[in-house]
Amino acid sequence: xxxxxxxxxxxxxxxxxxxxxxxxxxxxxxxxxxxxxxxxxxxxxxxxxxxxxxxxxxxxxxxxxxxxxxxxxxxxxxxxxxxxxxxxxxxxxxxxxxxxxxxxxxxxxxxxxxxxxxxxxxxxxxxxxxxxxxxxxxxxxxxxxxxxxxxxxxxxxxxxxxxxxxxxxxxxxxxxxxxxxxxxxxxxxxxxxxxxxxxxxxxxxxxxxxxxxxxxxxxxxxxxxxxxxxxxxxxxxxxxxxxxxxxxxxxxxxxxxxxxxxxxxxxxxxxxxxxxxxxxxxxxxxxxxxxxxxxxxxxxxxxxxxxxxxxxxxxxxxxxxxxxxxxxx
Numbered sequence: 001x002x003x004x005x006x007x008x009x010x011x012x013x014x015x016x017x018x019x020x021x022x023x024x025x026x027x028x029x030x031x032x033x034x035x036x037x038x039x040x041x042x043x044x045x046x047x048x049x050x051x052x053x054x055x056x057x058x059x060x061x062x063x064x065x066x067x068x069x070x071x072x073x074x075x076x077x078x079x080x081x082x083x084x085x086x087x088x089x090x091x092x093x094x095x096x097x098x099x100x101x102x103x104x105x106x107x108x109x110x111x112x113x114x115x116x117x118x119x120x121x122x123x124x125x126x127x128x129x130x131x132x133x134x135x136x137x138x139x140x141x142x143x144x145x146x147x148x149x150x151x152x153x154x155x156x157x158x159x160x161x162x163x164x165x166x167x168x169x170x171x172x173x174x175x176x177x178x179x180x181x182x183x184x185x186x187x188x189x190x191x192x193x194x195x196x197x198x199x200x201x202x203x204x205x206x207x208x209x210x211x212x213x214x215x216x217x218x219x220x221x222x223x224x225x226x227x228x229x230x231x232x233x234x235x236x237x238x239x240x241x242x243x244x245x246x247x248x249x250x251x252x253x254x255x256x257x258x259x260x261x262x263x264x265x266x267x268x269x270x271x272x273x274x275x276x277x278x279x280x281x282x283x284x285x286x287x288x289x290x291x292x293x294x295x296x297x298x299x300x301x302x303x304x305x306x307x308x309x310x311x312x313x314x315x316x317x318x319x320x321x322x323x324x325x326x327x328x329x
Contacts (some may be wrong), residue, residue, distance in 0.1 A: 001020070001022075001023050001096065001099040001100055002018055002019070002020060002021075002098065002287060002306065003018070003021045003061050003098030003099065004016050004017070004019075004061055004063070004096065004097035004308050005017055005018075005019055005021070005050055005059050005060075005061055006048050006058065006059060006060050006061070006062060006284065007058060007059045007265055008058065008237075009048065009049060009050030009055075009058075010047065010048070010049065010050070011048075012049070012312035012316070013050045013309050013312055013313050013316075015048060016048065016062070016309065017308075018282070018305065018306050018308060018310050018314060020258070022100070022303065023048060023100055024102040024288040025102070025103065026072055026074055026078070026102050026135075027074065027102075028074050028075055029072060029074065029075045029077060029104060029105055029106075029181040029284050030074060030075075030078070030099055030102050030103065030104055030105060030110065031070045031072065031073035031081060031103060031104075031108050032070070032071055032072040032073065032100075032101070032102050033068035033069065033070050033071070033083070033086060033088055033100065033101050033103065034068050034069050034070075034071045034099070034100050034329055035066055035067075035068040035088070035096055035098065035099060035100065035101060035328040035329055036067050036068050036069065036085075036117050036121070036327075036328060036329045037066060037067055037082060037099055037117050037118065037120075037121040037302075037325050037326060037327055037328055037329075038065065038066030038067075038095075038096040038121055038325070038326045038328060039065060039066070039121055039122050039125075039134070039297075039299075039305070039323050039324065039325050039326070040064045040311060040315035040323070040324045040325070040326065041064060041065070041125055041126075041323075042191050042220070042241075042243075043063045043064055044056055044063060044064055044095075045123065045312065045315065045316060046064055047062055047230050047249030048312075051150055054091075054268075054296050056092065056093025057093055057173070058095035058102040060095070061093065061094055061095045061097055061098050062097050062145045063095030063096030063097035063197075063326075064088060064089070064091060064095060064096070064124075065087065065088065065096065065121065065122065065125050065126055066087075066088050066090070066097075066121050066298070066326075067083070067085060067086070067087055067088065067111065067117055067120040067121040067123065067255055067329075068085070068086065068088055068096075068293060069083065069085050069086070069130070069236075070082050070083060070086055070108055071083075071100075072122055073104060073105055074254070077105035077106055078105040079165070079237045080100065080105075081105065081108045081110060081222060084108075084110050084161055085110070085111055085113075085117075085120065085155070086109055086110055087095070087108075087109040087110075087111050087112065087120055087121075087123035087124055087283075088101065088103055088107065088108060088109075088314040089107060089109070089124045089271075090103060090107070091268050093181070093293070094226065095306065097307075097308070097326060097328075098326075098328075099305070099328060102310070103215060105117055105227040106276075109123070111122075111123055111287060112163070112287045112290070112291055115287070115290055115291065118294055118296040118297075118299045118302075118325060119163050119297065119299075120292055121324060121325060122154075122165060122285075122297040122299070123286060123290070124160060124286075125156060125267065125289065126154050126155040126295075126297060127286045127290060127295035128129050128267055128271075128282060128286060129155055129161060129240065129265075129267045130155050130159050130295065131158075131160040131162065131282070131286060131289070131295065132214075132265075132267065132270055132276075132282070133159075133238055133240065133265055134146065134159060134162050134163075134166075134168075134215060135162070135166070136200065136270075137238060137265060137270075138214050138216075138236060140163075140166070141168065142166065142167030142168060143167060143168065143169070144168050144169065144213055144214060144275070145168070145169050145170075145171050145189075145206070145207060145212045145213070145214065146159070146163065146168050146169065146170050146171065146214045146215070146216065147170075147171040147173065147203065147212045147214070147216070147225065147227060147230065148170060148171070148172060148173065148215065148216040148217075148218075149173045149216070149217045149219040149223055150173075150174075150218040150219055150241065150243060150284060151170070151172030151173055151174050151183055151188065151191070151311035152172075152174050152179045152182070152183060153218070154298065154320060154323055155218070156172065156183075156218075157183075157186060157298075158297075159198075159216065159295045160172065160173075160183065160187050160188050160296070161184055161187065161293070161295070161304045162289075162294060162295075163187075163189070164187050165207065165289075165292075165294055169189040169190070170188050170190070170212075171188075171189065171190045171191070171206060171212065172188040172190065172191045172192070173192050173194060173197050173199060173205065173223065173227070174191065174192070174194070175189075175191060175193065175194055176193055176195055177195070177196055177208050178193065178195040179191075179193065182280050188225075190284045194223060197233070199223075199226045199227070199230060199329065200226060200229050200230050204230075210232045211230055211231050211233070211235060211258075212230060212231060212232055212235060213229060213231075213232055213235050213236065214237075214317025215227050215230070215236070215237040215238070216237070216238050216240065216329060217237055217238070217239050217241070218239075218240055218241030218242075218243055218245055219241065219242075219243045219244045220239065220242045220243065220244045220245075220247065220248055220254060221240070221244030221248070222244070222249075223244065224237075224239065224244070224248050225249050225250060228250055228254055228262060229254050231254075231258070231260045232258065233257060233258035233259070233260075233271070233285070233289050234258065234260070234271075235258065235260040235261070236260070236261045236263065237260075237262045237263070238263055238264070238265040239263065239264050240264075240265040240266070240267075241260060243319050248262070250262070289314060293311070297321065297322075298322040299322050299323050299325055300314075300320060300321050300322025300323060300324060300325075301314050301320075301322070301324050301325075302324070302325040302326070302327050303324070303326060303327065304326075304327050304328075305326055305327070305328050308326070311324055311326055312324075
């Protein structure tokens with residue numbers, strides 16, 4: 001079968017190649033999934049560059065999520081999904097950018113029939129992160145301000161829609177004025193274009209000088225550091241990305257005064273600590289919210305697996321429209 005293989009870390013367009021590899025065989029408690037589609041996420045590209053938080057051994061196949069049909073398996077748990085279309089969260093080095101993949105049966109999540117293959121392929125990374133951070137970790141209450149950086153991303157747009165659904169207000173931080181205006185049209189309550197206006201001053205004006213209690217940061221560097229200074233008393237910021245590639249720089253007094261907190265969030269770590277019931281409830285809720293349009297992803301260009309260089313080149317373009325998808329089967 002065909003698989004995308006990474007044999008050394010580097011720029012994805014240079015180091016990813018399609019190879020013929022043996023078809024994997026499921027063992028006890030495992031299933032083999034015939035893959036249909038898999039998105040190219042920023043985390044996938046970071047891993048290929050050798051910059052992800054936890055790197056697999058080389059050689060490896062990328063692809064943290066996707067959708068496919070279970071075609072073989074062993075055990076009671078495997079039988080419950082045999083022949084079913086499933087979402088495949090996959091944090092191993094044998095990822096989803098291949099024609100068939102073997103995963104633990106518990107890891108294969110049945111998806112609602114109403115979801116298209118495109119939406120089912122993006123079932124896990126962004127929807128689960130947006131929902132867990134806002135509803136399970138921060139528990140943003142109705143009426144409160146939630147500030148988020150990288151607000152124009154697919155995840156950022158999900159957070160905006162979650163705010164509309166659950167009643168919290170979103171303050172959306174982007175770089176350009178046209179991005180800010182687009183997010184306001186998409187339902188954001190306020191937006192800041194950091195190329196044109198100072199973030200802290202805008203936050204103070206919007207909150208009557210109190211600052212925000214809740215924040216999500218995917219950028220780090222100067223932008224993330226400015227968000228810390230915009231936190232109000234008891235403010236809490238979750239860091240879930242490092243798009244700037246630069247560390248936060250903080251004055252300790254900015255945290256001490258008002259007893260503010262900066263915490264890291266990594267979805268795989270949260271999932272590892274969650275119980276089976278909590279995971280089942282999360283997946284059920286994601287399915288419902290995707291069908292309602294709250295956690296859907298805009299899908300842009302799609303490419304066959306054999307055109308991986310063009311696919312990752314498109315995925316790395318700044319300002320591209322929609323998520324890039326690999327069509328596998």
